[in-house]
Amino acid sequence: MRVLISGFDEFGEHSVNPSRLLAEQVNACSSHDVEWFGADVRGVVLPVEFDFGFQRLLKEINFFRPDAVLSFGLAASRRTIDLERFAVNWRESSSMGSSVVAGELLPGEALALASTLPIESILDRAKGAGLPMGVSHSAGTYVCNDVFYRMQRYFLRSCVRSGFIHVPPIGTDCTLDQLVQFASLAIGVLVRGR
Secondary structure, eight states: OEEEEEEEOOBTTBSOOHHHHHHHHHHSGGGGGSOOTTOEEEEEEEOSSTTHHHHHHHHHHHHHOOSEEEEEEEOTTOOSEEEEOEEESOBOOOSSSSOOOSBOSSTTSOSEEEOOSOHHHHHHHHHHTTOOEEEESOOOSSHHHHHHHHHHHHTTTSSOEEEEEEEOOSSSSOOHHHHHHHHHHHHHHHHHTO
């Protein structure tokens, strides 16, 4: 099984993006010490820009041909690792200085698309390991959701399992080691089917 893990660059006032650190950690030599359950795991860092984030992800998808994609992003106000249930076909105006205006991401497409990850199994396994976990019903209306929605639309009717996970800032609530542990546990569920 091939698993692609994506994270995002730093943005705005956030000088450290834990999702980037996770994606980079996956590609580091030290990740050979992590239990990936026999999966071939690769990380990619995406720009925090509407459209371009998904374009970078799609380039990596076409190169790596994953069986599953775990996409991660920072949600600075959260205190848990949150599995997202739905991506919505909407975006807000960008606060990053671009000309993006509010509206549908893909006009005429479904209002929302669901994660195809086994959310409950991953949640149970991660909670059992003592990780700070939660579930969210929407990835918001910013770039994380943009990537999530376009990814789910791209994989619609395919065998590829994909979904989005929001993570809190690195600190007292969550560490990089815990993010790596979570990724390992999630991949274990995907590989073993439970």
